[in-house]
Amino acid sequence: MLGISRDLDVNSRRIKVSHQARLVMGMIRRFCYTTDRQIMARHLELVNGLDDRAQEFVARALLPFAHRAWQDICSERGKLRFEHDHYMKLWAMTEPALLADFVLLDEAQDTNPVLEEVFLAQEVQRICVGDPAQRSYGWCSAQDVMTGFPADHLHLTQSFRFGPAIAAVANRWLTTPSKRPPGMTVCQFSLSFMPQGRPAITQPMQRQVLVEADHRCAIPTCRATPVELAHIRPYAQVLEHTFENLIALCPTCHTRFDRGDMDRKSMRQYKANLGLLSGRYGPLELQALQWFADDTSRQEIDIPAESTGHSAT
Numbered sequence: 001m002l003g004i005s006r007d008l009d010v011n012s013r014r015i016k017v018s019h020q021a022r023l024v025m026g027m028i029r030r031f032c033y034t035t036d037r038q039i040m041a042r043h044l045e046l047v048n049g050l051d052d053r054a055q056e057f058v059a060r061a062l063l064p065f066a067h068r069a070w071q072d073i074c075s076e077r078g079k080l081r082f083e084h085d086h087y088m089k090l091w092a093m094t095e096p097a098l099l100a101d102f103v104l105l106d107e108a109q110d111t112n113p114v115l116e117e118v119f120l121a122q123e124v125q126r127i128c129v130g131d132p133a134q135r136s137y138g139w140c141s142a143q144d145v146m147t148g149f150p151a152d153h154l155h156l157t158q159s160f161r162f163g164p165a166i167a168a169v170a171n172r173w174l175t176t177p178s179k180r181p182p183g184m185t186v187c188q189f190s191l192s193f194m195p196q197g198r199p200a201i202t203q204p205m206q207r208q209v210l211v212e213a214d215h216r217c218a219i220p221t222c223r224a225t226p227v228e229l230a231h232i233r234p235y236a237q238v239l240e241h242t243f244e245n246l247i248a249l250c251p252t253c254h255t256r257f258d259r260g261d262m263d264r265k266s267m268r269q270y271k272a273n274l275g276l277l278s279g280r281y282g283p284l285e286l287q288a289l290q291w292f293a294d295d296t297s298r299q300e301i302d303i304p305a306e307s308t309g310h311s312a313t
């Protein structure tokens with residue numbers, strides 16, 4: 001049906017007609033997962049036993065068959081099976097603008113480039129849900145879209161599938177993957193949320209905030225890694241990213257802060273602590289801030305006269 005009529009001899013290998021047909025259909029499938037606009041030689045999977053030159057030779061030989069097969073698939077009178085990947089690709093190439101208030105991308109840790117392109121092109125609010133620890137579709141070119149997605153990251157704090165005790169154990173394995181038994185998979189849920197038109201935090205600013213906290217959680221008793229950036233006053237209120245309003249927190253502390261377990265005043269205190277650790281404050285300011293940190297209800301402090309040369313309140 002594809003028009004392939006003879007075996008292909010390359011190096012000392014013979015690629016039979018049926019094998020060529022499978023490779024051609026594979027080219028189409030791989031093409032469908034990409035953002036490419038037409039089938040190319042590089043969509044041929046790596047063929048066992050071929051060096052680079054032989055691979056290139058086979059790809060060029062099969063490319064015209066792949067083009068013909070794709071034409072057949074796109075034709076209303078085509079004879080080849082019209083599969084999910086095919087209409088998905090055809091739809092994506094129309095560059096659809098979804099008529100919706102928001103778009104939800106589920107299993108965002110396993111999104112192939114063709115769907116990612118459609119998702120990212122939407123101008124409405126975009127939300128992705130998923131779990132980078134549960135990637136399982138790498139074999140069909142799926143990628144993790146959510147890690148690095150410029151958005152507020154919200155973590156699921158309750159699961160109806162299992163209780164907090166199991167979640168705590170699972171999260172411990174997740175944060176220290178090196179101690180995980182081989183082959184063990186664990187689950188974690190996160191939710192990314194990006195208000196419409198919200199700009200990303202610039203790389204230099206991200207770096208500045210991370211360096212300020214030594215790439216560790218800014219909560220002194222925590223100091224865990226990895227960290228994410230949190231807005232001390234919510235972005236929805238301030239509508240801008242400023243260094244003063246950003247702090248590095250680990251996902252657990254970030255969640256606790258979002259939930260209100262830690263108040264904004266304490267968070268400002270922690271931010272100030274980082275300032276003095278990084279040399280923005282002298283020892284006196286540092287000590288004063290520590291007093292505030294020790295007693296958050298305190299509104300003023302007495303600074304001993306010998307510190308400043310005069311008495312102050």
Ligand SMILES: [Zn+2]
Nearest residue numbers: 217222250253
């Ligand atoms: Zn923390």
